Amino acid sequence: MTEAIRTTCAYCGVGCGIAATPLGPRSVAIRGDEAHPANAGRLCSKGTHLGETVALTGRLLHPVIGSKRASWDKALDLVAKRFRETIARHGPDSVAFYVSGQLLTEDYYVANKLMKGFIGSGNIDTNSRLCMSSAVAGHNRAFGEDVVPARYEDLDEADLIILVGSNTAWCHPIVYQRIQAARAARGTKLVVIDPRRTETCEGADLHLAVKPGTDVALMNGLLAWCDRHGGTDPTFMQRHVDMPEDFWEHVRSGHDLWTTAKTCDLAPAVLQQFFELFAATPRTVTLFSQGINQSIRGTDQVNAIINVHLATGRIGKAGAAPFSITGQPNAMGGREVGGLASTLAAHMDFAPDNVARVGRFWAAPNMATKPGLKAVDLFRAMDEGRIKALWVMATNPAISLPDAGRVREAMASCPFVVVSDIMADTDTSAHAHVRLPAAGWGEKDGTVTNSDRTVSRQRPFLPLPGEARPDWWIIKEVARRMGWRNAFAYDRPAEIWREHARLTAYQNDGQRLLNLRSQAAMGNEAYDAMQPFRWGGRPSRMAGFRQPMARRGWF
Structure with missing residues (x-):
């Protein structure tokens, strides 16, 4: 029998541990992980039925430009070209990312770094904003x-x-x-x-x-x-x-x-x-x-x-x-790496010292110096013609945001919309000029942080189907094509995790509790074997x- 793979439930911020045993192509047996501190083997009805979500029905399996299948190179080149041209013509605040608590911490980190450190805008916000x-x-x-x-x-x-x-x-x-x-x-x-x-x-x-x-x-x-x-x-x-x-x-x-x-x-x-x-x-x-x-x-x-x-x-x-x-599985992880428009990274805000600190760490050429547009304001700005290129990752704002009708109208009028998702057809992807096939829950590799600051590994137990790719890989490939090859030279999520950990510790004089210094030199094998841990220790530290x-x- 295939050995169970320890991973994390994809549904909510409780962050329950899962033992997933592959049974064959797109088939898996799910049980609770008795060793995980969040649930000690218990699962709710949603987690119990996770095995029913791994089929390929309705999946987006290949990049699509317009209505035609495209190669990854052609799709990524187009995304980089249109974002680069929009920024050159209208400035960095004319583009935006709208991301999701379904992303892993490593995905969030790369997206935030690209927008705030290299594009130079604070216009990255998340559906976690709503909750x-x-x-x-x-x-x-x-x-x-x-x-x-x-x-x-x-x-x-x-x-x-x-x-x-x-x-x-x-x-x-x-x-x-x-x-x-x-x-x-x-x-x-x-x-x-x-x-x-x-x-x-x-x-x-x-x-x-x-x-x-x-x-x-x-x-x-x-x-x-x-x-x-x-x-x-x-x-x-x-x-x-x-x-x-x-x-x-x-x-x-x-x-x-x-x-x-x-x-x-x-x-x-x-x-x-x-x-x-x-x-x-x-x-x-x-x-x-x-x-x-x-x-x-x-x-x-x-x-x-x-x-x-x-x-x-x-x-x-x-x-x-x-x-x-929290509501979503990685709302906390996104908050830690700056997934909100109002924060920078590593629990830092946009105070000038923090902007300079993060800029030094990233060797960033275009650091954002002020918060960006929050979720609702972002789509209002798009409706008004101020946002001219949007990248939506792992969420469906056309039905989930307030005033959804106006959101759909805004995306319909936006000159360039990119959607990274696992599903081929959603209310949001109907407005996309480019659709990029992302990895699903059972295929993702990285970390999440739950409601009580416990970091857990999300490990893949299924192969990537078709041409689907992890979100962090998609983002870094676009960043490299935009001209920042060295800053986004990641080959695996462990490298991103180490960089995130180093940033939390960088010039941290004890004023920020989020400090993952002990993780900063973690090897690839240690990352793969990472056990759940809670950063900040016991709350009595406060x-x-x-x-x-x-x-x-x-x-």
């Missing part, structure tokens, strides 16, 4: 870096778990199973905060059906309650937290129990029950997801949650943390940093 940008901004406000100060083991050690804006039972089933196991083993209490009564609520000790949009008021009411009833941790705050002088004045004003209950449309008795439970339970994990993030006030809502944990010392300790759980209370998230 995770609020969490990213909230983490940066609170910690100065996009770090998740939690780990899955905290769920096993918590005495209270609060789910905010998350139907965990459906969206992250393995996390929900872990929560239920903690309840059975330790009597952990579960509170669900959600305007809807979902399946997740059915197993909760308390459901707070808050009025939509009142999460900030709820968390500030909780913070005011803890302040009034001795539930804050002044020693922790003095040692580790910076706050404006008028912080408590704002929190105490208008956030009493009765006002908060009225604002949130909750019975005061139910709200008091929640406040008392929280105050009495130091080991508390607050998990939040899209119900918090996907809001016009998403970042403020994230910071309101984090502020409660900072003020009460429920962070950097076993079983106590605010915990953002106790060494001073963390500011966010001014926003008060109101």
Whole structure:
């Protein structure tokens, strides 16, 4: 029997380990990897049925220009030529990449390097923007870096778990199973905060059906309650937290129990029950997801949650943390290498020192100096004629972005659209001038990072079908044809991983927790054999940093 290959599930940010055993051409048996820390062998229904996704029905197997099959050389030459000409005529901000949390970290890294370091624009954004940008901004406000100060083991050690804006039972089933196991083993209490009564609520000790949009008021009411009833941790705050002088004045004003209950449309008795439970339970994990993030006030809502944990010392300790759980399998890896238009690389922003630092490391001739267009703005700019060449990778914005009709109109009017995908016909590829066949889940080779910062290998267990190629290979071949051969001289994903690791460590004086120095000299065999590991170690490391209370998230 063929030996099982350890890889990672392609569905969500839990990052479950998979043992995939090839059974024949385009056939594989799937089971959970018992040695993987994210799932310990458990799989949800989606992961269990991954074997049904590897058939070649509908696959894009050859490059296509217009409606005709083309060679790789002809397709890549055309992409490089049109991007080069567009930049020469209209400037670097006239082109854009729209990428995806389905890309591996190595794919993301090469795309980001090409756009921000060599084309010279910040116009690379990701569909992860739609689900995770609020969490990213909230983490940066609170910690100065996009770090998740939690780990899955905290769920096993918590005495209270609060789910905010998350139907965990459906969206992250393995996390929900872990929560239920903690309840059975330790009597952990579960509170669900959600305007809807979902399946997740059915197993909760308390459901707070808050009025939509009142999460900030709820968390500030909780913070005011803890302040009034001795539930804050002044020693922790003095040692580790910076706050404006008028912080408590704002929190105490208008956030009493009765006002908060009225604002949130909750019975005061139910709200008091929640406040008392929280105050009495130091080991508390607050998990939040899209119900918090996907809001016009998403970042403020994230910071309101984090502020409660900072003020009460429920962070950097076993079983106590605010915990953002991501949607896509590699949303976190993309954030680490600069996949968002608002970030640079290696958890650096566009501050002049960071721009200069990354420019030196890459020996980049055209470093972007400012953030680029975010997802929705990018397609609006295209509709207005400002984006004249677009490359879409591993996503389908024609149906997944807000105002999809306008997105389709924008792509239809764009002079040059490239789509890299595994599928031959999608709503987005209908607008493509060039279609490039990418590797699918079972054929990809690289790494992903899950919601609790655990890096796992995604290993191929099927051969590349037809003329399909990995995304990193496609990107670097275009970069070489655009004139940057030496900077994109990658032959395997291990080389890209080492470069990414070196950049995280480059002139890192300890101000950035993302530091993969130990990975920077990893050999090819060691990369192939890489075991799952969590960067940043235990979240208690965060106790060494001073963390500011966010001014926003008060109101």
